[in-house]
Amino acid sequence: MERFAALYEALDATTSTLEKVRAMEAYFRSAPPEDAAWGLYFLTGRKLRRLVGGGALRTWAAALTGLPAWLVEESHTSVGDVAETVALLLDTAGIGGTAEATTSLTTWARDRLPRLGQLDETERQALMVSWWRELPTRQVFLLNKLVTGSLRVGVSATLVARALAGVAGLPVAVVTHRLMGDWTPSETLLPTLIAPGETAAEVARPYPFYLASPIDGDPAQGVIGALDAFVAEWKWDGIRAQIVRRRGETFVWSRGEELMTDRFPELLVAATALPDGTVLDGEILAWQGDRPMPFAVLQTRIGRKKVSARELTAAPISFLAYDLLERDGVDWRERPLHERQAELARLVEAVPSPRIARSEPAVAGLRVDEHGVDRVRVELPLPPVAALAADAVGRLAPLE
Known part of the structure; x- marks a missing residue:
């Protein structure tokens, strides 16, 4: 020690x-x-x-x-x-x-x-x-x-990934990806994390989650730019998740890096229509008809690893996809957002189940306020929105 x-x-x-x-x-x-x-x-x-x-x-x-x-x-x-x-x-x-x-x-x-x-x-x-x-x-x-359970080390996950990448001689993005998900300390863990090439564990592994964050600078000074350069997305009140479809298997991961596949069997069935080598980023919501149900309904599903038929009926869920992270086994995060979303629309349209759908952009909700600043204004019961540059790579340029 x-x-x-x-x-x-x-x-x-x-x-x-x-x-x-x-x-x-x-x-x-x-x-x-x-x-x-x-x-x-x-x-x-x-x-x-x-x-x-x-x-x-x-x-x-x-x-x-x-x-x-x-x-x-x-x-x-x-x-x-x-x-x-x-x-x-x-x-x-x-x-x-x-x-x-x-x-x-x-x-x-x-x-x-x-x-x-x-x-x-x-x-x-x-x-x-x-x-x-x-x-x-x-x-x-x-x-x-x-x-006392109070050990907190003053480093971010990014710095840890940088250190491992330096030891391995691998890109930081590869190491960051490998650190995602559930793993247990063992004698073989580190050699696996820093091994060259693809490891067996990477089949199930999600990509790092990126959350909405404010822009730097004063929007009134032109930092945001033209309105038509942005896509507005609904900020749904559900569970941020990724559906990973690789080698004939489906994995559902929460933002907290928890494997939740068994809790949402509807998604397991619906995802079989996705082509191999697909990873979707989106939100799991309790959903009925054409609108979301209260988050409290979804909470009845979160803590259950096995779901009864009654619970499936009382709290039906859907996955609304924001983004396409992987296509045909290729990392798409560096492609422009508008290109990813166009392909996402084609993929989701081919899924026969309504349990996987696209979170449609909220373009109609965009307005310019009296200061000339691009804002998003919506009326309840619609959720808030986040705006992303249409040509942004990854999900690193969102606005609240």
């Missing part, structure tokens, strides 16, 4: 993105494969469930150091982070091991920490104290972060 603790410290000590990327590259190159996989797990924002509360850590630290509870609480108020507070108090009291503590991150994450959840309060305290006595200060800090 020392190697990852050192990386965490290095990332926290700099605001330079280049230095962060270099530190992660060095970690991925030097760490054993399974340790590197667990490091990647935490770097990408995943975390273990909380095993110990912050209050318990402070109480145990007070008992171990002999400090009065009020002083521990005041220290916590001053520092602001319970994991750091406890690590500093133990260090000041001379409690802790040496830098030679070499138990691997894998052993901690896979074997040691899960034991805490199986113990009662007294046993958990005794085990935590024994670990505090064993570890040097920065590992104590990392341990405290892990057990």
Whole structure:
């Protein structure tokens, strides 16, 4: 765990993105494969469930150091982070091991920490104290972060992908794509992620999701440009998702990188009409007739991995496609939006099921306000809209 603790410290000590990327590259190159996989797990924002509360850590630290509870609480108020507070108090009291503590991150994450959840309060305290006595200060800090479920590393998913791409010699886009979806740390994970060519796991993998974001600059100063250079889309209140159709199989992914195929069997059936090598980006909605149902209806389907016939009838769903991300196994994200949408319209029209449809552009909702700024104005019950440049590549130029 020392190697990852050192990386965490290095990332926290700099605001330079280049230095962060270099530190992660060095970690991925030097760490054993399974340790590197667990490091990647935490770097990408995943975390273990909380095993110990912050209050318990402070109480145990007070008992171990002999400090009065009020002083521990005041220290916590001053520092602001319970994991750091406890690590500093133990260090000041001379409690802790040496830098030679070499138990691997894998052993901690896979074997040691899960034991805490199986113990009662007294046993958990005794085990935590024994670990505090064993570890040097920065590992104590990392341990405290892990057990309280508060480990957050100051790097974005993009920087992590850049670091892995640097190690692998692959395009960042390829690594970003491979990091999507559900995966578990293992000895084979990192070699698979950085392997040249296509991997078996990529058959099911979605593309990164891009969300609407504001433009930079003042729209009144001509940043937006001509009205006819934009396409307006309805901003539906559903579940942002991708339908992936490859090698005769269908996969439905949520924006949260959760595989949801079994929850929406209607889409599984409807997607069989899509040609192999197709990926659609869109929104899953509870839909009846010619209009969406309330989001609360869709919520009755979200938490169910197996859906009954009654639920299929009470909460019918449809997938409204915004964009075409892949066609015939080729990444289309770099093609202009108007070209992607034209092909999307042709593809969806060939699907006989109404469960997959195109989210029609909201061109009629566009107006120019009194300041000469292009806006979108719609009346309820229609949803808000987002506008995208008609020649934009990817989905990187949306407006709110």
